[in-house]
Amino acid sequence: MSAKPEKTDKIDNIVGMLMEYERMTIDLMKKASDTPILDQYDLRPPYSKARLIKEEGQVKYQIIEVPLSDDEKAKLREIGELLVEELDVDVKKLGGNQNAAAYIRKMVDKIIKNYKIKVTPDGLDRIMYYITRDFVFFDKIDPMMSTSGTGNTSPYRPTSSSTPPKS
Numbered sequence: 001m002s003a004k005p006e007k008t009d010k011i012d013n014i015v016g017m018l019m020e021y022e023r024m025t026i027d028l029m030k031k032a033s034d035t036p037i038l039d040q041y042d043l044r045p046p047y048s049k050a051r052l053i054k055e056e057g058q059v060k061y062q063i064i065e066v067p068l069s070d071d072e073k074a075k076l077r078e079i080g081e082l083l084v085e086e087l088d089v090d091v092k093k094l095g096g097n098q099n100a101a102a103y104i105r106k107m108v109d110k111i112i113k114n115y116k117i118k119v120t121p122d123g124l125d126r127i128m129y130y131i132t133r134d135f136v137f138f139d140k141i142d143p144m145m146s147t148s149g150t151g152n153t154s155p156y157r158p159t160s161s162s163t164p165p166k167s
Contacts, residue, residue, distance in 0.1 A: 047129035066126050075119055076127045082111045083135065091136055100136045 038052040051062040068076060086107060091100040108131060112119065
């Protein structure tokens with residue numbers, strides 16, 4: 001008979017944790033919705049975008065990149081390691097980023113086939129964003145260097161509907 005109260009205590013504990021998690025989630029969502037977005041634009045659609053926000057009285061430049069599941073992160077790491085092992089050319093010498101990206105894509109397709117890596121088409125697209133970002137472009141700073149072909153590499157991209165933030 002003593003097992004039942006222990007089970008009840010565990011259930012009460014789980015319910016309490018779920019309620020706390022829900023409260024924290026609501027708080028985070030409220031904070032995110034309370035943060036004024038001054039400007040937002042695509043960098044490498046649909047995988048990355050930039051956002052200018054005002055937080056704690058300061059204008060901040062925020063990069064949002066497509067999230068990966070834990071499984072996709074593991075496959076990205078595996079494919080990236082195999083790509084480093086099998087890459088037989090300096091991608092910077094392939095005559096431009098588009099040629100390099102196409103070459104990397106062929107290499108990744110070959111790796112997936114040869115090592116029998118299972119990945120969904122959508123998952124592969126997300127993984128390829130990170131692989132080309134890291135191998136062809138500017139690695140983790142690539143979103144900051146990209147301004148969707150505007151030629152502007154500053155963290156503020158003026159639009160007709162916005163004005164530069166005041167210092």
